[in-house]
Amino acid sequence: MQAEIVSIGSELLLGQIVDTNSAVISRHLAGIGLDLYYKTAVGDNLARLVAVLRQALERSEVVITTGGIGPTADDVTREAVALATSRELVFSQQLMTQIEAFFRARGFKLSPSNRRQAFVPRGAIPVENPVGTAPAFIVEVGDRCVITLPGVPREMEHLLVTRVVPYLRERYGLKGEIRLRVLRVVGLGESGIGELLADFMEKGRNPTVGTLAHLGQVDVRIAAKGPDAETAQRLIEPVEAAIRGRLGDLIFGVDAETLEGVILAHVQRLGARVAVAEWGSAGAVADRLSQGLGRGFAGGIVLGDEGGAGRLGADFPRGSSAEVKARILADRVRAWHDVRVGGATVFEGDRATEPPVTVVGLAAALDGGVESREYRFGGDLPSMKIRAATLVLDLLRRTLARLP
Amino acid sequence: MQAEIVSIGSELLLGQIVDTNSAVISRHLAGIGLDLYYKTAVGDNLARLVAVLRQALERSEVVITTGGIGPTADDVTREAVALATSRELVFSQQLMTQIEAFFRARGFKLSPSNRRQAFVPRGAIPVENPVGTAPAFIVEVGDRCVITLPGVPREMEHLLVTRVVPYLRERYGLKGEIRLRVLRVVGLGESGIGELLADFMEKGRNPTVGTLAHLGQVDVRIAAKGPDAETAQRLIEPVEAAIRGRLGDLIFGVDAETLEGVILAHVQRLGARVAVAEWGSAGAVADRLSQGLGRGFAGGIVLGDEGGAGRLGADFPRGSSAEVKARILADRVRAWHDVRVGGATVFEGDRATEPPVTVVGLAAALDGGVESREYRFGGDLPSMKIRAATLVLDLLRRTLARLP
Numbered sequence: 020m021q022a023e024i025v026s027i028g029s030e031l032l033l034g035q036i037v038d039t040n041s042a043v044i045s046r047h048l049a050g051i052g053l054d055l056y057y058k059t060a061v062g063d064n065l066a067r068l069v070a071v072l073r074q075a076l077e078r079s080e081v082v083i084t085t086g087g088i089g090p091t092a093d094d095v096t097r098e099a100v101a102l103a104t105s106r107e108l109v110f111s112q113q114l115m116t117q118i119e120a121f122f123r124a125r126g127f128k129l130s131p132s133n134r135r136q137a138f139v140p141r142g143a144i145p146v147e148n149p150v151g152t153a154p155a156f157i158v159e160v161g162d163r164c165v166i167t168l169p170g171v172p173r174e175m176e177h178l179l180v181t182r183v184v185p186y187l188r189e190r191y192g193l194k195g196e197i198r199l200r201v202l203r204v205v206g207l208g209e210s211g212i213g214e215l216l217a218d219f220m221e222k223g224r225n226p227t228v229g230t231l232a233h234l235g236q237v238d239v240r241i242a243a244k245g246p247d248a249e250t251a252q253r254l255i256e257p258v259e260a261a262i263r264g265r266l267g268d269l270i271f272g273v274d275a276e277t278l279e280g281v282i283l284a285h286v287q288r289l290g291a292r293v294a295v296a297e298w299g300s301a302g303a304v305a306d307r308l309s310q311g312l313g314r315g316f317a318g319g320i321v322l323g324d325e326g327g328a329g330r331l332g333a334d335f336p337r338g339s340s341a342e343v344k345a346r347i348l349a350d351r352v353r354a355w356h357d358v359r360v361g362g363a364t365v366f367e368g369d370r371a372t373e374p375p376v377t378v379v380g381l382a383a384a385l386d387g388g389v390e391s392r393e394y395r396f397g398g399d400l401p402s403m404k405i406r407a408a409t410l411v412l413d414l415l416r417r418t419l420a421r422l423p
Numbered sequence: 424m425q426a427e428i429v430s431i432g433s434e435l436l437l438g439q440i441v442d443t444n445s446a447v448i449s450r451h452l453a454g455i456g457l458d459l460y461y462k463t464a465v466g467d468n469l470a471r472l473v474a475v476l477r478q479a480l481e482r483s484e485v486v487i488t489t490g491g492i493g494p495t496a497d498d499v500t501r502e503a504v505a506l507a508t509s510r511e512l513v514f515s516q517q518l519m520t521q522i523e524a525f526f527r528a529r530g531f532k533l534s535p536s537n538r539r540q541a542f543v544p545r546g547a548i549p550v551e552n553p554v555g556t557a558p559a560f561i562v563e564v565g566d567r568c569v570i571t572l573p574g575v576p577r578e579m580e581h582l583l584v585t586r587v588v589p590y591l592r593e594r595y596g597l598k599g600e601i602r603l604r605v606l607r608v609v610g611l612g613e614s615g616i617g618e619l620l621a622d623f624m625e626k627g628r629n630p631t632v633g634t635l636a637h638l639g640q641v642d643v644r645i646a647a648k649g650p651d652a653e654t655a656q657r658l659i660e661p662v663e664a665a666i667r668g669r670l671g672d673l674i675f676g677v678d679a680e681t682l683e684g685v686i687l688a689h690v691q692r693l694g695a696r697v698a699v700a701e702w703g704s705a706g707a708v709a710d711r712l713s714q715g716l717g718r719g720f721a722g723g724i725v726l727g728d729e730g731g732a733g734r735l736g737a738d739f740p741r742g743s744s745a746e747v748k749a750r751i752l753a754d755r756v757r758a759w760h761d762v763r764v765g766g767a768t769v770f771e772g773d774r775a776t777e778p779p780v781t782v783v784g785l786a787a788a789l790d791g792g793v794e795s796r797e798y799r800f801g802g803d804l805p806s807m808k809i810r811a812a813t814l815v816l817d818l819l820r821r822t823l824a825r826l827p
Contacts, residue, residue, distance in 0.1 A: 030635055032459045033646070034449030037441060041464070045438030055436045056471060060445070060462035067460055091617035093624055093633060124780060126799040130614045150802065171636075173806070229439075294727070301713035302706025305725035309705035310804065319725035321709040323698070324718045327760070356731070400714065 022053045023079040027087035027096050029062040040085045040175050047179055052195035065095045072103035080163050086170030088153045090132040100165050101140040104158045108138045114145050114154045150177045198251035200259055202239040205413040206269045209237050215265050226258050234402055235409030278412040279307040285419035286315040294356035296348040298322035299366025303408040317356045331355045341365040341380030342393035349382035360385055362415050364407045381411040383418040390418050426457045427483040431491035431500050433466040444489045444579050456599025469499045476507035484567050490574030492557045494536040504569050508562050510544040518549050518558045554581045602655035604663055606643040607676045609817040613641050619669050630662050638806055639813030682816040683711040689823035690719040698760035700752040702726035703770025707812040721760045735759045745769040745784030746797040753786035754793055764789055766819050768811045785815040787822040794822050
């Protein structure tokens with residue numbers, strides 16, 4: 020069983036966007052044991068696209084396209100798939116009804132060009148798109164198929180996971196299973212983790228263990244392959260236990276768990292609430308604590324160009340370090356909101372060093388007490404915001420975890 | 424003149440890394456007027472790689488490969504290029520001397536496998552690599568060529584800029600230049616813009632005009648090709664003027680300009696400051712207004728699970744809509760911070776509809792007056808935050824732009 024990916028869009032060839040979709044598709048195909056041998060990127064050009072699709076169908080059973088199914092005239096994927104599979108394009112009332120419903124629900128105005136999106140090659144299986152306006156479709160050609168997905172990453176991945184992967188499993192009887200466990204780690208860098216886990220990361224092992232670094236956080240991914248899900252799962256368990264033994268409470272969660280989710284679970288368990296003050300991270304912490312609709316986040320204050328900590332009743336002794344300011348802010352925002360838990364970030368430039376660094380003070384206040392840390396960051400501001408948010412959330416997590 | 428890129432490495436097909444190299448190469452090729460029609464990614468497999476290279480050489484004058492020239496046995500690019508161009512691999516003392524010097528200078532130990540890297544197809548032009556251990560090379564085949572570059576992004580780009588681009592300009596007498604102009608638009612969707620600009624977006628025009636949608640924002644890209652930079656620039660101007668005539672003040676900026684940058688420029692010009700209150704967008708607006716180190720952002724308030732607008736002195740009449748609440752909040756946060764400009768977002772679920780939608784009230788307050796809008800959003804919370812932030816920033820921009 021062989022698959023290939025065709026990414027479509029002139030913006031890919033001009034280098035204006037990086038093709039992240041094909042990496043996402045690759046990972047999902049690997050997860051069901053489909054071998055991927057080629058990826059091709061081609062522009063919005065009908066003749067070239069048709070040629071690429073024909074070649075792909077000659078050498079691979081499964082061809083997945085992404086991009087070029089928007090409403091505008093430069094989107095030619097529908098026409099190209101029809102030509103490459105020798106079918107005509109026909110209007111699908113089913114898809115049109117779905118597109119109309121999507122627009123109606125959002126109060127968007129349907130434009131005449133959206134009607135283009137309801138055309139599919141004759142005999143195609145329409146794939147409804149509940150998260151966007153571009154419906155997808157599958158054309159079966161003998162034992163082969165062309166699967167046409169949108170280019171918008173969020174829509175593409177949603178349809179891939181909910182519709183395409185189940186379709187491929189069913190049609191091609193793909194029974195090999197891969198099970199994944201992701202351990203989420205804060206407090207140690209990727210190379211440090213790599214050294215601690217070197218023996219698990221050797222080639223040719225099953226499960227494989229790999230790391231993926233985010234800003235301020237590292238995922239340790241355990242992937243096991245087995246003839247069925249249960250066997251794959253059983254292979255994961257001893258490896259996970261051994262890794263937990265080495266990393267301990269650096270691991271804050273598993274799989275899709277987030278630091279903010281762990282914190283909100285703690286404060287809900289305690290019947291408490293948390294408030295934050297941000298002077299530098301500028302809303303990055305509040306943004307994460309307000310994900311989802313859970314209770315427990317009382318609110319945030321973002322300090323601007325002149326600070327304005329006085330509005331919270333905070334008063335900094337002359338010459339306070341970033342860490343001391345963060346301690347005072349965390350306690351004051353807690354009191355101002357009249358809640359038990361407060362967090363704070365403070366960024367201060369240190370221009371005496373070359374290259375310049377940012378001194379980052381972080382604090383977590385609980386009832387009367389305060390825990391704090393100070394870091395020195397380099398890099399651009401957006402990256403520093405994300406790292407600071409992760410580290411102050413980890414400080415809050417550790418503070419809350421100690422409560423019974 | 425036609426070029427294509429072949430990215431080599433099994434990690435690309437497993438989705439373990441995103442291929443950023445090919446986007447970088449694309450941009451450099453576009454800059455010298457070389458047309459790129461295809462990008463192919465293929466694994467470290469000799470037979471498949473040879474087939475891909477042969478096809479690339481048939482359809483394109485310039486083939487650029489990246490990856491697969493390391494010292495290990497799984498790197499087969501050298502062998503594949505030799506086979507695809509029907510030459511044997513020969514040892515180059517010149518490259519070996521350079522590799523040895525590179526290792527010596529850094530105190531690295533040369534391993535026997537590094538000797539592999541000194542083999543190139545007979546007649547190849549060696550390209551010295553001063554920033555890494557993998558030397559590159561160019562094989563000329565009649566008027567065509569295969570240019571083999573490393574996969575390490577920093578090494579690849581260094582060799583591309585310093586050696587490959589000058590080589591291509593010289594060998595193919597490339598004098599063409601591409602100039603880009605991006606018009607940044609808020610307030611009309613991609614399909615609406617596509618209809619307004621349909622004539623400019625027809626195939627085969629120069630400049631080409633295309634659109635790229637972000638959440639709540641669309642880029643209109645004008646790309647002109649000319650024999651030199653000046654001519655290309657002159658081709659852009661009338662098209663830009665005509666598009667501006669149609670889109671008017673939906674265009675908020677050009678190229679790398681941002682909405683928040685435009686707003687901060689306005690408030691700085693006016694000697695004013697802006698503050699925001701967010702009940703739903705949860706820091707997304709504050710985050711954007713605090714980008715960079717410019718003055719003018721006084722601070723933000725993120726309302727949490729129980730609102731807490733009372734802390735700002737806000738009082739909502741019973742039954743207030745999201746829009747009315749946003750109007751009150753925008754004015755109160757302005758007064759609380761004692762500044763001239765205030766913005767606010769309010770999200771409220773409407774569970775009466777199916778699928779559920781979120782009613783989003785947005786407001787911009789300036790001195791005594793308030794402008795506001797109400798939208799109905801679907802989709803996930805992170806997307807809604809980004810869209811709401813973009814739309815309230817646009818409302819602030821429009822309010823500020825009216826001031827002399």
